[in-house]
Amino acid sequence: MKDPKANSDASNSSDKWWLSFYQDTPFITYLDTTHGEDHEDILNFLYNHCLLDRGKKQSISIFDQCCGIASIGLPLAKEGFKVYGADICPQFIQEAERRAEMLKLKDNLSLQLTDATVYLPPEKVDLTLNLYTSFGYADHQTNLKMLEKAHQSLKSEGIFLLDFPNFHLVLSHFRKYIVREIGPSDAPITVIREAQLSPLEGRLKQTWTFIDNDGKRTRQESSLAIYLPDRLLAMLKEVGFSKFTVFGDFKTAAAYQTDSPRLIIQARA
Structure with a gap:
């Protein structure tokens, strides 16, 4: 394939x-x-x-x-x-x-x-x-x-x-933090998304933190054009x-x- x-x-x-x-x-x-x-x-x-x-x-x-x-x-x-x-x-x-x-x-x-x-x-x-x-x-x-x-x-x-x-909606109702749980109820993963606007670059920069059921944290960053x-x-x-x-x-x-x-x-x- x-x-x-x-x-x-x-x-x-x-x-x-x-x-x-x-x-x-x-x-x-x-x-x-x-x-x-x-x-x-x-x-x-x-x-x-x-x-x-x-x-x-x-x-x-x-x-x-x-x-x-x-x-x-x-x-x-x-x-x-x-x-x-x-x-x-x-x-x-x-x-x-x-x-x-x-x-x-x-x-x-x-x-x-x-x-x-x-x-x-x-x-x-x-x-x-x-x-x-x-x-x-x-x-x-x-x-x-x-x-x-x-x-x-x-x-x-x-x-x-x-x-x-x-982005008209994203910018007018900007949320710096979004937290949610994903995955099965017996082993949930908490996802924390922290957002930051970079107006001079025209980007939405986000830090994602994934916390598994054992407390292990994985952290990554992303950047999206506005x-x-x-x-x-x-x-x-x-x-x-x-x-x-x-x-x-x-x-x-x-x-x-x-x-x-x-x-x-x-x-x-």
């Missing part, structure tokens, strides 16, 4: 902080918890608003640009769509492959350990996804490259769906996208407002 060449792309990215972040923290448990909260809403949104026709699933291909543990790719592959997934984190790809093998989905799901700023699937696809704030962690030019690859991955008039924080809707739309236009529809959440598919939970942009190649 892996392309050996893809490993070289990932290894060339060793200077990127997220390689250590995702491998040195219990992030699979975190993803299972947080992704599970809106999993069905996202799938319903894709069927209702992204032209996923179950009657034509054999002819529809999908690229999950930063697939993580394939939370969305696995059910789409199980439904019968051809899904390509890429992620730079070996831990995520290994777990996604384990789950795909358990569900016997190897024929419909192709996973690559690679950098999404350089990778393209082996064929043009109908739908490319970038979900769960998987975009915006690099410098501006590298972020643009990821959007450019998304555009290049699509057939003419193909759909790109970008899911990003609504992009407001107009800036993201300009970036998407710059790499060739057009015909934009902007939503505010997956559950209701309501039009974007400044107080919407998310910023979800649908664009055409």
Whole structure:
């Protein structure tokens, strides 16, 4: 399921902080918890608003640009769509492959350990996804490259769906600390997220502390670009996208407002 060449792309990215972040923290448990909260809403949104026709699933291909543990790719592959997934984190790809093998989905799901700023699937696809704030962690030019690859991955008039924080809401209701518990009740993991705005850099910097049931602490830092809707739309236009529809959440598919939970942009190649 892996392309050996893809490993070289990932290894060339060793200077990127997220390689250590995702491998040195219990992030699979975190993803299972947080992704599970809106999993069905996202799938319903894709069927209702992204032209996923179950009657034509054999002819529809999908690229999950930063697939993580394939939370969305696995059910789409199980439904019968051809899904390509890429992620730079070996831990995520290994777990996604384990789950795909358990569900016997190897024929419909192709996973690559690679950098999404350089990778393209082996064929043009109908739908490319970038979900769960998987975009915006690099410098501006590298972020643009990821959007450019998304555009290049699509057939003419193909759909790109970008899911990003609504920074109008984040900034107006800024929360320095967020604490939550994840994992099973008999072995919970406490996650403490401390956020700091860096306005001169245009970044949201976060320190994540994971405390397991035995008191062991794992601490990592992350940095996310602060992009407001107009800036993201300009970036998407710059790499060739057009015909934009902007939503505010997956559950209701309501039009974007400044107080919407998310910023979800649908664009055409």
